Amino acid sequence: MKLNNEVRVRFAPSPTGPLHIGGARTALFNWLFAKKLKNHGGKFILRLEDTDIERSKKEFEKDILESLRWLGLDYDEGPDIGGNFGPYRQSEKTEIYKKYLEKLLAESKAYYCFCSKEELDKEREEMMAKDLAPKYSGKCRKYSIEEFQNKIKAGERGVIRFKTPEQEIEFEDLIRGNVKFNAGLMGDIVIAKSLTEPLYNFAVAVDDYDMKISHVIRGEDHLPNTPKQILIQEALGFHHPQYAHLPLILDKSKKKMSKRNLDTSLKDYRDNGYLKEAIVNFIALLGWHPQDDREVLSAEELIDEFDIKRVQKSGAVFDVEKLDWLNGQYIKNLNLEKLAELIKNFIPEKWRVDESILMGAVAAEKERIKKLSDFKELADFFFELSDYNKDLLIWKNMNFDGIADNLNLLKSELEKINEKEFDKERLEAVIAPLTEKYGKGELLWPLRAALSGKKASPGPFEIMDILKKAETLRRIDTALFKLK
RNA sequence: GGCGCUAUCGUCUAGCCUGGUCUAGGACAUUGGAUUUUCAUUCCAAAAACCCGGGUUCAAAUCCCGGUAGCGCUACCA
Numbered sequence: 001m002k003l004n005n006e007v008r009v010r011f012a013p014s015p016t017g018p019l020h021i022g023g024a025r026t027a028l029f030n031w032l033f034a035k036k037l038k039n040h041g042g043k044f045i046l047r048l049e050d051t052d053i054e055r056s057k058k059e060f061e062k063d064i065l066e067s068l069r070w071l072g073l074d075y076d077e078g079p080d081i082g083g084n085f086g087p088y089r090q091s092e093k094t095e096i097y098k099k100y101l102e103k104l105l106a107e108s109k110a111y112y113c114f115c116s117k118e119e120l121d122k123e124r125e126e127m128m129a130k131d132l133a134p135k136y137s138g139k140c141r142k143y144s145i146e147e148f149q150n151k152i153k154a155g156e157r158g159v160i161r162f163k164t165p166e167q168e169i170e171f172e173d174l175i176r177g178n179v180k181f182n183a184g185l186m187g188d189i190v191i192a193k194s195l196t197e198p199l200y201n202f203a204v205a206v207d208d209y210d211m212k213i214s215h216v217i218r219g220e221d222h223l224p225n226t227p228k229q230i231l232i233q234e235a236l237g238f239h240h241p242q243y244a245h246l247p248l249i250l251d252k253s254k255k256k257m258s259k260r261n262l263d264t265s266l267k268d269y270r271d272n273g274y275l276k277e278a279i280v281n282f283i284a285l286l287g288w289h290p291q292d293d294r295e296v297l298s299a300e301e302l303i304d305e306f307d308i309k310r311v312q313k314s315g316a317v318f319d320v321e322k323l324d325w326l327n328g329q330y331i332k333n334l335n336l337e338k339l340a341e342l343i344k345n346f347i348p349e350k351w352r353v354d355e356s357i358l359m360g361a362v363a364a365e366k367e368r369i370k371k372l373s374d375f376k377e378l379a380d381f382f383f384e385l386s387d388y389n390k391d392l393l394i395w396k397n398m399n400f401d402g403i404a405d406n407l408n409l410l411k412s413e414l415e416k417i418n419e420k421e422f423d424k425e426r427l428e429a430v431i432a433p434l435t436e437k438y439g440k441g442e443l444l445w446p447l448r449a450a451l452s453g454k455k456a457s458p459g460p461f462e463i464m465d466i467l468k469k470a471e472t473l474r475r476i477d478t479a480l481f482k483l484k
Numbered sequence: 485g486g487c488g489c490u491a492u493c494g495u496c497u498a499g500c501c502u503g504g505u506c507u508a509g510g511a512c513a514u515u516g517g518a519u520u521u522u523c524a525u526u527c528c529a530a531a532a533a534c535c536c537g538g539g540u541u542c543a544a545a546u547c548c549c550g551g552u553a554g555c556g557c558u559a560c561c562a
Contacts, residue, residue, distance in 0.1 A: 133486040224557040293510045314490050322512040368524045444521040456523030
């Protein structure tokens with residue numbers, strides 16, 4: 001890998017939709033690459049590719065910026081923080097593109113095309129029918145500069161095409177090795193709708209050069225665009241950056257994960273209660289792996305271990321179940337205060353009133369929740385016991401009378417315990433001996449069911465410790481009442 | 485259709501560059517078991533893959549060729 005110049009990489013999304021998983025992964029790899037090579041300059045730049053004014057929306061720009069910030073992928077230069085190579089929105093660079101467009105036109109490396117959409121479509125279909133690579137015939141190349149200038153002045157509308165040289169073009173991809181394309185098959189591509197309306201491939205070619213981008217790290221779907229961009233850069237007299245094309249992130253059906261699918265936007269995951277650390281960790285592992293067997297890695301460890309040479313060539317299926325597992329791991333390792341803080345965004349206002357119950361519930365459910373949003377469903381009974389069928393209280397073959405007897409026994413023992421000593425240790429010390437005589441399941445199942453109103457929950461001692469004496473006895477009474 | 489990329493357990497992957505240590509390793513999921521009043525956690529175990537065919541070689545998951553399949557691109561979107 002040549003590192004003669006400062007390392008400058010960019011993430012260049014177009015704000016035509018919220019930041020999605022694939023975009024986040026591309027951003028992450030760029031970020032890791034820059035951080036890893038901070039001794040070589042290592043700058044990470046955010047550039048908004050909003051040349052499509054129809055589809056680009058401010059709200060999406062906002063979402064992208066926010067999502068990157070949330071993930072902790074800080075950039076050194078960008079639309080909201082500036083930098084020495086701005087502007088960082090393509091829509092603000094019209095004058096620059098115009099200058100280069102005029103240069104290409106003046107040098108006859110580009111020309112105006114006045115063909116209609118219908119003509120073009122027909123041409124394409126004909127070529128496809130002949131099993132040929134569909135490309136523009138180049139028939140408008142015949143106009144001289146004066147001729148097309150006159151047409152434009154006369155009000156005719158034309159687009160600007162690049163005179164694609166008919167040549168083989170080869171470049172080295174950091175991940176895939178040598179890649180070769182035959183530019184003769186591409187035809188003269190449209191690089192701008194007009195002098196002030198540049199199109200993607202042209203704008204990218206210009207920007208990557210004048211933002212001094214050293215490495216372009218992007219999705220594999222851009223691989224066929226690369227020769228176009230290199231050719232445009234050559235025509236402009238620019239040298240081109242190095243390229244690295246990341247494997248695609250696939251859905252279950254092995255197709256490219258697209259914005260159109262549900263649950264691809266980062267915000268969806270955030271709103272579902274995934275932690276940013278888990279997402280960063282997980283998407284880093286989609287197409288990349290450290291040298292050892294570790295799977296749970298912090299951002300710092302990721303930077304330490306990152307090596308673009310270890311990036312996979314083939315697409316990776318996004319497996320939510322593994323994400324869930326990883327998220328659970330991060331939740332388990334979070335300290336209680338931090339976890340409670342995060343969970344507060346996922347629960348009703350009134351659950352936040354009693355801090356001690358909330359903290360207790362968080363501690364009790366910590367290893368049971370995979371996502372922050374799971375808490376609401378799992379821990380609701382701590383805050384409010386919902387109605388349940390009395391059959392829930394049945395342990396194995398016990399009858400209702402037996403269950404009532406056991407609950408009454410427990411009740412009388414619990415009543416003897418001082419409110420101040422009503423904690424897990426004390427409760428266990430009192431009740432454990434009873435289970436030897438009356439049976440564990442016989443005593444503890446009805447107790448736990450009475451306390452939680454659920455088939456599954458943390459253990460009764462833990463619950464009582466959190467609920468405290470009065471509420472514990474109240475819930476036992478509720479069960480007793482149901483059994484009458 | 486054309487062009488390009490890719491190919492190891494169901495999934496993410498290690499190994500491939502620098503052939504033998506690979507009876508192919510790890511993780512998620514699955515199944516069984518231990519712990520446990522339940523659930524979860526934790527622990528133990530099992531099942532599970534080198535796309536196919538040739539070639540090179542004493543030896544190929546690893547190198548070469550061909551096939552097949554999948555995916556991506558094929559816009560006056562990015």
